[in-house]
Amino acid sequence: xAGVIQxxxxxxxxxxxxxxxxxxxxSGHNSLFWYRQTMMRGLELLIYFNNNxxxxxxxxxxxxxxxxxxxxxxxxxxxQPSEPRDSAVYFCAARGVRELFFGEGSRLTVL
Amino acid sequence: xxxxxxxxxxxxxxxxxxxxxxxxxxxxxxPYLFWYVQYPNQGLQLLLKYTTGxxxxxxxxxxxxxxxxxETSFHLTKPSAHMSDAAEYFCAVSDAGNTPLVFGKGTRLxxxx
Numbered sequence: 001x002a003g004v005i006q007x008x009x010x011x012x013x014x015x016x017x018x019x020x021x022x023x024x025x026x027s028g029h030n031s032l033f034w035y036r037q038t039m040m041r042g043l044e045l046l047i048y049f050n051n052n053x054x055x056x057x058x059x060x061x062x063x064x065x066x067x068x069x070x071x072x073x074x075x076x077x078x079x080q081p082s083e084p085r086d087s088a089v090y091f092c093a094a095r096g097v098r099e100l101f102f103g104e105g106s107r108l109t110v111l
Numbered sequence: 112x113x114x115x116x117x118x119x120x121x122x123x124x125x126x127x128x129x130x131x132x133x134x135x136x137x138x139x140x141x142p143y144l145f146w147y148v149q150y151p152n153q154g155l156q157l158l159l160k161y162t163t164g165x166x167x168x169x170x171x172x173x174x175x176x177x178x179x180x181x182e183t184s185f186h187l188t189k190p191s192a193h194m195s196d197a198a199e200y201f202c203a204v205s206d207a208g209n210t211p212l213v214f215g216k217g218t219r220l221x222x223x224x
Binding site for chain 1: 143145147152153154155156157160162201205209211212213214215216217
């Protein structure tokens with residue numbers, strides 16, 4: 001079991017550019033979560049899916065953020081256009097029985 | 112709504128000393144409780160969890176936590192700190208449904224030689 005796989009691990013981009021973060025969840029785990037981690041705000045839930053369906057996206061900060069899960073093995077988080085305040089580590093997590101299994105995260109820096 | 116409060120954003124202990132990281136939760140339903148550890152530049156790794164049954168839960172790396180309903184607490188302990196325990200620790204709560212985990216702000220543990 002390879003665990004949750006995220007890419008890219010690091011992304012540096014300029015303000016206004018589109019950013020796409022990718023997640024491959026654990027096979028058979030039907031719920032997927034996107035979190036954002038910053039020093040100021042800690043871990044924030046952005047959106048989560050059950051069986052590929054978005055359940056709650058109230059944590060998505062603005063319309064610039066969007067997330068999709070076209071199938072059980074892939075999800076994307078897109079920011080368009082990106083802004084410096086979007087700089088953070090973005091985590092994808094898959095739910096086990098009760099706990100979450102996290103990926104290594106994607107560190108985004110927007111200049 | 113559920114919430115978690117971790118007392119102390121930074122705890123420093125000497126190597127070999129007791130580790131105690133505090134977590135209090137708020138939940139209107141019986142909670143499921145978790146402790147995660149995060150090493151630099153890594154994701155969160157599950158240390159232990161309480162769902163039902165025995166209130167004293169043992170986890171990896173010698174850590175344990177006790178669920179105390181009367182105190183709404185789930186403090187994390189380890190009898191003897193090791194240098195490798197230096198990391199960020201997060202307490203989290205959820206309910207019995209399929210709802211997301213709610214995380215505390217985290218506590219950074221430093222271990223002094």
